Amino acid sequence: MALRDRLSTDSRSVDDSDDLVTKFKARLLEEVDLEEVTDLDLPKRRARLERVLARVLSFEGPVMSSRERGRLIQRIVDDTVGLGVLEGLLADETVTEIMVNGYRDVFVERRGRIERVPTAFASEAQLYQTIDRIVSSVNRRVDESSPMVDARLATGERVNVIIPPLAMDGPTLTIRRFPQPFRMGDLVARGTIDEPLALLLAAMVRARCNVLVSGGTGSGKTTFLNALSGMIPDGERIVTIEDAAELSLQQPHVVRLESRPANVEGQGAVTIRDLVRNSLRMRPDRIVVGEVRGGETLDMLQAMNTGHEGSLTTVHANGAAEALGRLETLASMTDLALPVETLRDQINGAIDVVVQLERGADGSRRVSEVHAVTSSRREAFRTEALTELAPAPFGAPAGTPPTFRHLVLPGTLRDRLLRAGEAVPQQFADAARPSEVPR
Ligand SMILES: Nc1ncnc2c1ncn2[C@@H]1O[C@H](COP(=O)(O)OP(=O)(O)O)[C@@H](O)[C@H]1O
Numbered sequence: 001m002a003l004r005d006r007l008s009t010d011s012r013s014v015d016d017s018d019d020l021v022t023k024f025k026a027r028l029l030e031e032v033d034l035e036e037v038t039d040l041d042l043p044k045r046r047a048r049l050e051r052v053l054a055r056v057l058s059f060e061g062p063v064m065s066s067r068e069r070g071r072l073i074q075r076i077v078d079d080t081v082g083l084g085v086l087e088g089l090l091a092d093e094t095v096t097e098i099m100v101n102g103y104r105d106v107f108v109e110r111r112g113r114i115e116r117v118p119t120a121f122a123s124e125a126q127l128y129q130t131i132d133r134i135v136s137s138v139n140r141r142v143d144e145s146s147p148m149v150d151a152r153l154a155t156g157e158r159v160n161v162i163i164p165p166l167a168m169d170g171p172t173l174t175i176r177r178f179p180q181p182f183r184m185g186d187l188v189a190r191g192t193i194d195e196p197l198a199l200l201l202a203a204m205v206r207a208r209c210n211v212l213v214s215g216g217t218g219s220g221k222t223t224f225l226n227a228l229s230g231m232i233p234d235g236e237r238i239v240t241i242e243d244a245a246e247l248s249l250q251q252p253h254v255v256r257l258e259s260r261p262a263n264v265e266g267q268g269a270v271t272i273r274d275l276v277r278n279s280l281r282m283r284p285d286r287i288v289v290g291e292v293r294g295g296e297t298l299d300m301l302q303a304m305n306t307g308h309e310g311s312l313t314t315v316h317a318n319g320a321a322e323a324l325g326r327l328e329t330l331a332s333m334t335d336l337a338l339p340v341e342t343l344r345d346q347i348n349g350a351i352d353v354v355v356q357l358e359r360g361a362d363g364s365r366r367v368s369e370v371h372a373v374t375s376s377r378r379e380a381f382r383t384e385a386l387t388e389l390a391p392a393p394f395g396a397p398a399g400t401p402p403t404f405r406h407l408v409l410p411g412t413l414r415d416r417l418l419r420a421g422e423a424v425p426q427q428f429a430d431a432a433r434p435s436e437v438p439r
């Protein structure tokens with residue numbers, strides 16, 4: 001969506017009809033299945049879209065002269081056919097990645113799964129035309145002398161193009177869309193988390209607890225990490241470290257680092273681990289690592305233990321307790337000689353809370369459990385639930401979402417929040433020991 005809007009304003013002067021273009025383009029896409037019309041040749045496709053749009057505008061459009069209307073139709077149709085097959089895919093919010101392998105093969109990633117799109121480009125020329133439109137919007141070009149382009153568009157998408165003879169099967173285009181930057185309030189509105197839990201986690205982040213977000217692929221870890229990072233107070237120096245910069249923090253003092261793969265000669269790689277180590281010399285207050293997958297895990301744990309409390313990261317695991325075991329495995333990849341007890345010591349010392357995310361069959365994302373780590377030093381991992389999901393009661397209508405059940409905070413965690421001047425939401429407070437800020 002944003003990419004298409006960007007292209008439309010790039011190639012034409014901006015005027016106050018932009019809102020109309022956006023609105024009626026959306027209406028047009030509701031009326032017409034773009035995949036269906038890509039079978040038509042370009043003039044027929046245009047004619048079809050113009051007809052539908054003229055009808056929609058005559059019923060729903062504002063009063064305008066026929067010349068104005070003609071111009072508006074022109075602009076919208078230009079935009080709509082501009083990126084061919086990609087238009088419909090970019091308009092589809094569930095698509096996170098678009099992969100074009102030559103003009104006949106288009107794949108998309110939806111909810112972490114790759115699927116083939118039934119319609120592709122009409123010809124190689126059409127694909128080249130689309131690629132040109134995209135890369136010229138960021139003042140780049142693709143041709144024999146520069147057969148590879150990797151660019152980030154002004155709207156945030158990352159685009160990579162590589163063409164023959166380097167790509168053997170035709171021009172290859174990869175567009176990575178980044179998850180929407182939901183804020184914590186949006187997640188409450190979507191039922192991913194409830195308000196008391198959001199308040200508790202915000203208090204924990206302010207109180208510099210180290211939080212680990214865990215979940216499967218596409219369960220919303222990065223999105224949640226972004227929302228959680230939004231709770232870090234302004235004025236703290238935050239360093240974010242990612243493979244592909246997906247986080248979008250709003251605070252004024254953020255340094256964003258992105259790793260880099262090796263070049264074609266196999267040189268020049270900069271890993272997440274390199275960046276974590278470098279970040280320690282940058283006087284960060286907080287380090288936010290997009291996801292730990294390997295060697296960086298041990299460095300991240302050490303950072304969390306030594307002066308960078310309140311750091312955040314995510315890990316791929318199926319449960320809050322399992323997430324700690326997963327960290328142990330990942331951390332041992334750096335240094336196989338480290339005894340297990342040492343790793344446990346690091347993890348017990350570093351991680352305060354694990355937030356587990358789950359993707360529902362209906363596409364919703366939910367916090368399925370939140371556990372505090374209560375084991376210490378070299379002990380085997382022990383966690384205590386702060387929030388669990390309670391299934392909808394027996395007899396409730398089908399599709400009723402589960403509800404969040406909150407439990408009393410372990411005393412150490414409660415005391416830590418109180419010491420930091422944070423209040424404990426009443427749902428997590430022990431009625432017998434009312435939580436109040438000590439004087
Ligand atoms: N709470 C949520 N509600 C609805 N959709 C979400 C939510 N969190 C993430 N998504 C969507 O799910 C997809 C994957 O999210 P992402 O945060 O990248 O997951 P992960 O990092 O676990 O792979 C994105 O398209 C994102 O917009």
Ligand SMILES: [Mg+2]
Pocket residue numbers: 221222223291
């Ligand atoms: Mg992610």
